Amino acid sequence: xxxxxxxxxxxxxxxxxxxxxxxxxxxxxxxxxxxxxxxxxxxxxxxxxxxxxxxxxxxxxxxxxxxxxxxxxxxxxxxxxxxxxxxxxxxxxxxxxxxxxxxxxxxxxxxxxxxxxxxxxxxxxxxxxxxxxxxxxxxxxxxxxxxxxxxxxxxxxxxxxxxxxxxxxxxxxxxxxxxxxxxxxxxxxxxxxxxxxxxxxxxxxxxxxxxxxxxxxxxxxxxxxxxxxxxxxxxxxxxxxxxxxxxxxxxxxxxxxxxxxxxxxxxxxxxxxxxxxxxxxxxxxxxxxxxxxxxxxxxxxxxxxxxxxxxxxxxxxxxxxxxxxxxxxxxxxxxxxxxxxxxxxxxxxxxxxxxxxxxxxxxxxxxxxxxxxxxxxxxxxxxxxxxxxxxxxxxxxxxxxxxxxxxxxxxxxxxxxxxxxxxxxxxxxxxxxxxxxxxxxxxxxxxxxxxxxxxxxxxxxxxxxxxxxxxxxxxxxxxxxxxxxxxxxxxxxxxxxxxxxxxxxxxxxxxxxxxxxxxxxxxxxxxxxxxxxxxxxxxxxxxxxxxxxxxxxxxxxxxxxxxxx
Ligand code: NOJ
Numbered sequence: 001x002x003x004x005x006x007x008x009x010x011x012x013x014x015x016x017x018x019x020x021x022x023x024x025x026x027x028x029x030x031x032x033x034x035x036x037x038x039x040x041x042x043x044x045x046x047x048x049x050x051x052x053x054x055x056x057x058x059x060x061x062x063x064x065x066x067x068x069x070x071x072x073x074x075x076x077x078x079x080x081x082x083x084x085x086x087x088x089x090x091x092x093x094x095x096x097x098x099x100x101x102x103x104x105x106x107x108x109x110x111x112x113x114x115x116x117x118x119x120x121x122x123x124x125x126x127x128x129x130x131x132x133x134x135x136x137x138x139x140x141x142x143x144x145x146x147x148x149x150x151x152x153x154x155x156x157x158x159x160x161x162x163x164x165x166x167x168x169x170x171x172x173x174x175x176x177x178x179x180x181x182x183x184x185x186x187x188x189x190x191x192x193x194x195x196x197x198x199x200x201x202x203x204x205x206x207x208x209x210x211x212x213x214x215x216x217x218x219x220x221x222x223x224x225x226x227x228x229x230x231x232x233x234x235x236x237x238x239x240x241x242x243x244x245x246x247x248x249x250x251x252x253x254x255x256x257x258x259x260x261x262x263x264x265x266x267x268x269x270x271x272x273x274x275x276x277x278x279x280x281x282x283x284x285x286x287x288x289x290x291x292x293x294x295x296x297x298x299x300x301x302x303x304x305x306x307x308x309x310x311x312x313x314x315x316x317x318x319x320x321x322x323x324x325x326x327x328x329x330x331x332x333x334x335x336x337x338x339x340x341x342x343x344x345x346x347x348x349x350x351x352x353x354x355x356x357x358x359x360x361x362x363x364x365x366x367x368x369x370x371x372x373x374x375x376x377x378x379x380x381x382x383x384x385x386x387x388x389x390x391x392x393x394x395x396x397x398x399x400x401x402x403x404x405x406x407x408x409x410x411x412x413x414x415x416x417x418x419x420x421x422x423x424x425x426x427x428x429x430x431x432x433x434x435x436x437x438x439x440x441x442x443x444x445x446x447x448x449x450x451x452x453x454x455x456x457x458x459x460x461x462x463x464x465x466x467x468x469x470x471x472x473x474x475x476x477x478x479x480x481x482x483x484x485x486x487x488x489x490x491x492x493x494x495x496x497x498x499x500x501x502x503x504x505x506x507x508x509x510x511x512x513x514x515x516x517x518x519x520x521x522x523x524x525x526x527x528x529x530x531x532x533x534x535x536x537x538x539x540x541x542x543x544x545x546x547x548x549x550x551x552x553x554x555x556x557x558x559x560x561x562x563x564x565x
Pocket of ligand 1 (some may be wrong): 259309
């Protein structure tokens with residue numbers, strides 16, 4: 001995915017920041033030792049089209065991504081997700097990988113056309129597709145891994161695109177609700193965490209504005225707004241259906257997963273930059289979050305798009321309008337907010353003249369910039385800027401009344417095939433981003449879980465298999481699609497088992513306890529607290545105590561035997 005409008009800017013970075021949350025204090029670099037609250041949930045994520053393969057197997061219908069990827073010139077190297085990781089066949093192996101990591105949850109998505117090949121429940125339910133997800137859910141639960149299920153991770157049934165124009169058409173609201181209902185009916189006795197849509201920003205902008213993603217439409221300045229409008233209504237309808245029909249029996253939660261970069265003003269003392277950065281976030285996250293939490297689009301979107309539509313001689317705003325009934329229907333329809341976050345931009349004011357034409361990007365009147373010093377290990381758009389994560393989380397807390405949050409995506413890719421599996425930059429990225437998340441939790445942001453993106457290397461949309469986000473390397477040239485752990489698997493596993501980054505004090509108390517049980521282990525502690533205490537417990541204390549016990553029992557038995565003889 002290429003993000004539009006990014007220019008490099010060599011900045012002497014002196015922008016202040018920082019922590020309840022003091023926005024002016026510079027805390028961008030300090031590492032915070034500590035652990036997450038008890039019960040914090042650690043997981044990994046995936047999506048159907050990116051990993052399942054089996055694109056035309058067992059009665060599955062075509063999705064817009066099947067069709068889009070088969071068109072020449074749409075995907076890097078003309079790759080497709082036809083077989084991808086063969087996750088459809090290998091889910092048992094994959095759950096074993098998750099068990100080994102001691103994960104608490106697994107986020108995956110249901111392919112709508114796999115269970116409803118034509119998109120419509122009234123036409124045909126594909127029981128083989130249902131069985132696949134049902135078995136997956138059962139095995140996860142048997143493995144003590146909570147399923148977190150996304151209903152829509154971009155693979156709309158092709159029939160609905162062809163017949164109705166996909167998300168341009170209001171009829172999708174009802175069809176999506178029927179599909180969701182079927183999922184609640186068949187899986188809702190076991191699934192308690194539902195995500196209606198994954199990253200509607202991307203569905204709308206990349207699917208209907210720039211056309212980089214399926215269905216590949218370029219309806220500049222209007223298509224994205226219309227798609228988003230229907231998606232917001234579809235989400236709300238599903239939430240209400242669940243609330244009326246299923247909630248009392250199934251006791252689950254309905255959320256949505258929104259993605260957003262953080263936008264930092266280039267110059268915090270310049271009011272125009274500060275406002276431009278706010279606009280950036282409102283056009284990104286606020287576009288969806290504000291209607292769902294507060295009942296309407298952000299005022300700044302209404303103002304800018306309305307004004308520009310007027311200047312372009314249009315009779316009405318290109319941004320659709322919610323009626324008063326719709327406003328009260330969509331307000332408050334989020335049980336938890338899923339948040340996907342990867343990177344940050346500097347933002348400055350930039351006027352786009354009306355002659356520029358209709359465009360979501362021009363509507364914002366801003367320019368995005370990056371600091372060339374920011375590490376950029378993988379995808380072109382993905383710079384590692386951990387402090388932006390904490391700021392985004394605090395923004396959500398203050399803007400939307402501190403909702404319950406699950407981080408539903410966070411991670412980093414590599415461009416080159418990482419054949420030696422030493423993904424030290426990924427470990428660094430996770431260490432720093434998860435640490436900023438910990439700081440945000442300490443700021444009082446109500447985050448309940450974290451999902452690393454992703455379990456496996458997969459089909460990275462228009463980039464094909466050229467960008468790898470996986471904790472596990474997948475050899476796509478081998479038809480068995482074997483998985484190999486990158487170094488970050490062990491690293492993430494350690495964060496999970498220590499529930500964060502235990503502080504020096506915690507480590508000291510662990511040390512003291514260890515010294516009481518086994519004095520020799522003391523000298524062997526590593527310097528880094530996280531590594532130190534994990535290695536001490538898993539690799540030193542436990543084996544040492546076991547060995548000592550075995551030795552002592554052997555000596556004791558020999559002593560007893562001797563006395564008897
Ligand atoms: C967001 C999307 O939800 C996911 O499918 C994709 O792999 C990641 N971003 C990385 O680009």
